[in-house]
Amino acid sequence: AQSVTQLDSQVPVFEEAPVELRCNYSSSVSVYLFWYVQYPNQGLQLLLKYLSGSTLVKGINGFEAEFNKSQTSFHLRKPSVHISDTAEYFCAVSYTGTASKLTFGTGTRLQVTL
Amino acid sequence: GAGVSQTPSNKVTEKGKYVELRCDPISGHTALYWYRQSLGQGPEFLIYFQGTGAADDSGLPNDRFFAVRPEGSVSTLKIQRTERGDSAVYLCASSFNSRQGGTQYFGPGTRLLVL
Incomplete structure (x- = not known):
């Protein structure tokens, strides 16, 4: 079965x-x-997505992610976080042949403190 | 412009009752998706429509769940004989079309609690 791990x-x-x-x-x-x-x-709310091309994808609010096919990873990064970035972040995948339905991970709660 | 709207925002019902959850997609979006998010989990796919037809209903957990989109716009998710395990946030999303890789825009969800 297809799966996403956070x-x-x-x-x-x-x-x-x-x-x-x-x-x-x-x-x-x-x-x-x-x-x-x-x-x-x-x-x-969509932060960013990778469809093809450059493996480094830039999104909104200063976030970026890198697609690594050999490691089957798509890690999200931000060089300097703000209090307002506190939220739940979900990684999702759409697999070829499954139309456009998304398979989500279980989420990561980012807690930014002073 | 207006985003995806869902009504009601909260629904409390008793075990065994019937409920309807409504989704109003972004105008002009032909694809519409339903997901279910249980506590502490990511959203799980239920069904998606391209136009009026259900193109993929493989995520519906059983025959108590049914969804319609009769005019290709508003969709209703119907749950019969509700069970406590149906308690979750039901999310609706729409996209311009069902082309793979297209952005899905999510509504705020309907929080269903079955007592």
């Missing part, structure tokens, strides 16, 4: 520190990769 359920970090949220997926076929953010009491 290794860290919670990541605490101080403001202005760098952060990396990890995502690995199972795949034997081509994939499209996404990161969504969910702020409290709000819907999921």
Whole structure:
């Protein structure tokens, strides 16, 4: 079965520190990769996505992610976080042949403190 | 412009009752998706529509769950004989079309609690 693994359920970090949220997926076929953010009491919002081309993808709010096919990973990074980045982050995959439905990881709670 | 809207935002019902959850997608979006998010989990795919037809309903857990989109816009997710295990946040998303890699825009969800 296709699956997405987010290794860290919670990541605490101080403001202005760098952060990396990890995502690995199972795949034997081509994939499209996404990161969504969910702020409290709000819907999921797309941060960035990888479809093809350059493996380094830049998104909104200063986030970026790197697609690594050999390691089947798509880790999310930000060089300097802000208090307002506190939220739940979900990695998602769309597998070739499954139309456009998304398979999500279990999420990583990013907690930014002063 | 207006995003995806879902009503009600919260629904409390008793075990065995019937519920309907409504999703109003972004105008012009032909693809519509339903997901279910249980506590502490990521969203799980239920069903998606391209236009009026259900193109993939492989995620519906059993025959108590049914969804319609009769005019290719608003969709209703229907749950019969609700069970406590159905308690979750039900998310709706829409995209311009169902082309793979397209961005799905999510609504705020309906929080269903079955007592």
